[in-house]
Amino acid sequence: MTDIVHVPLDNAAEAAEAALTAHGCSAEHAAATGRSIVTAEAEGNHAVGFLHLIDYCEALDAGRVAGRAEPLIDHPSKVALRVDAQQGFPHLGADLARDDLAAAAHRSGIAIMALRNGYSCGALGYFARRLAEEHALAAIVAANAGPAVMPASGGRTPVFCTNPLAFGLPWPGEGALVIDQSSAASAIVEIRKAAAEGRKLPEGWALGPDGAPTTDPATALAGTLLPFGGARGSNIALMVELLAAGLTGGNWSAVAPAFNAGSASPGVGLLIIAIDPRVTGGDDFVRHIADFAEILAADPGVHLPGVARGHQAKASATHGIEIDAALWQRICALA
Amino acid sequence: MTDIVHVPLDNAAEAAEAALTAHGCSAEHAAATGRSIVTAEAEGNHAVGFLHLIDYCEALDAGRVAGRAEPLIDHPSKVALRVDAQQGFPHLGADLARDDLAAAAHRSGIAIMALRNGYSCGALGYFARRLAEEHALAAIVAANAGPAVMPASGGRTPVFCTNPLAFGLPWPGEGALVIDQSSAASAIVEIRKAAAEGRKLPEGWALGPDGAPTTDPATALAGTLLPFGGARGSNIALMVELLAAGLTGGNWSAVAPAFNAGSASPGVGLLIIAIDPRVTGGDDFVRHIADFAEILAADPGVHLPGVARGHQAKASATHGIEIDAALWQRICALA
Numbered sequence: 184m185t186d187i188v189h190v191p192l193d194n195a196a197e198a199a200e201a202a203l204t205a206h207g208c209s210a211e212h213a214a215a216t217g218r219s220i221v222t223a224e225a226e227g228n229h230a231v232g233f234l235h236l237i238d239y240c241e242a243l244d245a246g247r248v249a250g251r252a253e254p255l256i257d258h259p260s261k262v263a264l265r266v267d268a269q270q271g272f273p274h275l276g277a278d279l280a281r282d283d284l285a286a287a288a289h290r291s292g293i294a295i296m297a298l299r300n301g302y303s304c305g306a307l308g309y310f311a312r313r314l315a316e317e318h319a320l321a322a323i324v325a326a327n328a329g330p331a332v333m334p335a336s337g338g339r340t341p342v343f344c345t346n347p348l349a350f351g352l353p354w355p356g357e358g359a360l361v362i363d364q365s366s367a368a369s370a371i372v373e374i375r376k377a378a379a380e381g382r383k384l385p386e387g388w389a390l391g392p393d394g395a396p397t398t399d400p401a402t403a404l405a406g407t408l409l410p411f412g413g414a415r416g417s418n419i420a421l422m423v424e425l426l427a428a429g430l431t432g433g434n435w436s437a438v439a440p441a442f443n444a445g446s447a448s449p450g451v452g453l454l455i456i457a458i459d460p461r462v463t464g465g466d467d468f469v470r471h472i473a474d475f476a477e478i479l480a481a482d483p484g485v486h487l488p489g490v491a492r493g494h495q496a497k498a499s500a501t502h503g504i505e506i507d508a509a510l511w512q513r514i515c516a517l518a
Numbered sequence: 519m520t521d522i523v524h525v526p527l528d529n530a531a532e533a534a535e536a537a538l539t540a541h542g543c544s545a546e547h548a549a550a551t552g553r554s555i556v557t558a559e560a561e562g563n564h565a566v567g568f569l570h571l572i573d574y575c576e577a578l579d580a581g582r583v584a585g586r587a588e589p590l591i592d593h594p595s596k597v598a599l600r601v602d603a604q605q606g607f608p609h610l611g612a613d614l615a616r617d618d619l620a621a622a623a624h625r626s627g628i629a630i631m632a633l634r635n636g637y638s639c640g641a642l643g644y645f646a647r648r649l650a651e652e653h654a655l656a657a658i659v660a661a662n663a664g665p666a667v668m669p670a671s672g673g674r675t676p677v678f679c680t681n682p683l684a685f686g687l688p689w690p691g692e693g694a695l696v697i698d699q700s701s702a703a704s705a706i707v708e709i710r711k712a713a714a715e716g717r718k719l720p721e722g723w724a725l726g727p728d729g730a731p732t733t734d735p736a737t738a739l740a741g742t743l744l745p746f747g748g749a750r751g752s753n754i755a756l757m758v759e760l761l762a763a764g765l766t767g768g769n770w771s772a773v774a775p776a777f778n779a780g781s782a783s784p785g786v787g788l789l790i791i792a793i794d795p796r797v798t799g800g801d802d803f804v805r806h807i808a809d810f811a812e813i814l815a816a817d818p819g820v821h822l823p824g825v826a827r828g829h830q831a832k833a834s835a836t837h838g839i840e841i842d843a844a845l846w847q848r849i850c851a852l853a
Contacts, residue, residue, distance in 0.1 A: 260626040260627050262626050263626060291597050291626075292594055292598030293597055293598060294628065297798035321761075323658070334820075335817070335821070338814070338819045342813060342817070350757045352760055360760075364750050365750075366750075411750045412746045415746045415747060418685075418697045421697065421823070425695075425810075426656075429656075429799065429810065430656060430799050431798060432803070435809065435810050435813060437810075437813045454798075456628065456658075458630065458765060458791075460764065462595065463598060463630055463765045463766060464764065464765050465600070471767055475760075478677060478772045479670055482669065482675045484672040484729075485670045485672050488756070
């Protein structure tokens with residue numbers, strides 16, 4: 184049986200910050216990046232919680248991310264912010280831009296932040312949820328990363344990373360509805376698990392090294408992942424790449440150094456579009472959304488994305504984060 | 519064998535306008551809506567070309583769309599346009615807003631048009647392509663419609679229409695890359711075809727009337743379509759609904775009158791976000807995109823969405839539109 188410890192959020196945040204600082208982050212970076220790690224962990228989104236903090240510390244040790252980078256922020260207009268993350272974690276730049284981004288969206292209805300030269304950003308929904316919960320804004324968020332692991336529609340050579348897309352909106356009775364999803368049909372870990380258990384993969388998950396579709400996990404591990412949902416999902420991965428790398432000037436996933444190997448920085452992009460629904464939809468936006476929430480609630484099977492994570496985050500704020508004792512020891516040791 | 523006629527674009531446009539005018543459109547609506555029909559036909563996108571013009575004329579006859587509606591345009595800020603289509607076709611309002619939208623995006627980097635109370639909008643890529651080809655802008659475009667034909671993730675009751683999403687970007691050597699896709703796994707016509715041919719459906723296309731997944735086309739026709747790509751595709755359909763109806767104040771698909779039956783107007787939404795990549799990504803945007811175009815071109819299988827349609831449109835401009843003779847006669851008779 185796995186030992187579980189309950190760690191209060193403050194202690195979790197201190198540990199994350201201490202680990203990042205010990206591995207070379209400035210206090211500002213440690214606070215900003217640590218917050219995203221602890222938020223993911225509090226939401227039960229473990230893959231980008233403390234487990235990912237280990238990746239971050241390794242990246243700092245290897246010089247793949249500049250722990251003391253000072254983001255450069257430039258305002259080409261009243262509603263546009265360009266952030267050069269200077270090869271650091273993207274969280275600090277996004278945090279420094281956030282108040283201006285939100286104020287611009289409130290004032291003008293829409294605003295955009297285009298961040299380039301960043302390390303990969305972990306939980307993407309984090310950025311959408313904060314804009315929805317703390318600023319009552321809708322948000323579209325796109326990120327890319329290196330290395331590329333998926334081909335474009337019809338292709339064989341990987342040109343996209345798992346290219347996540349997030350969307351957030353304030354939601355009646357809940358903090359926010361938050362879509363936060365990879366553009367891949369599966370994760371590498373799921374394919375490794377199928378290989379270990381001797382199971383076939385569902386169709387549409389992977390290509391073998393010859394570029395042919397495969398359901399054999401070993402062949403898939405030597406080949407490439409595929410986007411979810413066939414050609415339409417491939418187009419979503421492409422749209423995310425064009426938003427995140429194309430519109431920011433960030434490195435294309437196809438040429439970006441890996442987030443988890445080597446000593447070069449990925450230098451990728453993060454795009455955030457923030458929209459004030461009261462400006463675009465009018466003052467009765469809250470009632471309008473409440474109508475839709477009622478329609479959805481009438482169908483008991485409906486899954487509202489991100490709502491359970493919001494509840495989990497509240498529970499964690501009260502009861503602390505549930506974490507595997509061995510992992511917690513490892514995190515404390517990182518500091 | 520089917521007889522094919524070649525109709526010059528000008529004649530096709532005249533016929534479309536004449537048909538719309540004969541069925542009650544003002545000259546302005548006939549020109550704006552006719553242009554979208556003929557553009558779709560010229561691109562080889564027949565389902566939303568002249569075939570759809572027949573739907574439009576029927577909707578005018580039945581009073582489902584106000585052919586002489588005067589769109590109300592309001593500027594809540596320098597980068598936001600709200601359009602009340604007044605139960606007319608959305609094309610005229612979008613056309614009237616387009617120059618302001620494009621100018622705002624060029625000036626500020628991003629701008630938004632939120633249209634409500636519109637009829638359904640046919641080819642959605644049309645709006646993205648024009649912004650990309652004629653204004654060198656990136657565009658995200660979302661639309662909803664009535665009736666609802668797909669449930670939300672985990673649900674059984676239809677709450678989304680096929681909810682298309684479009685994305686356009688100027689593309690080196692081509693006018694534009696244009697993603698234009700339904701959020702449904704299939705179209706009703708494909709299910710009818712499978713039923714006629716006695717074929718099973720792929721998994722993930724439909725639910726039966728009991729809410730259980732089905733691969734039997736007859737059961738599917740009595741039930742509901744499903745979004746593409748499982749839960750992730752359902753989230754895309756949800757995002758489109760929230761963008762198109764939520765942020766505009768347009769009717770939710772779940773309560774919108776049908777575009778193809780009855781006498782009430784759908785009153786749905788169309789959202790366009792226009793982005794100037796030179797503002798968000800810097801002056802080397804053209805070179806940056808050219809780098810990616812080269813990466814994609816190195817993999818000969820890659821399908822670039824919307825590029826073939828752009829070529830077809832050019833061919834149609836030179837050689838005219840290829841159209842089934844019987845359909846062309848029907849279109850001429852509509853006028």
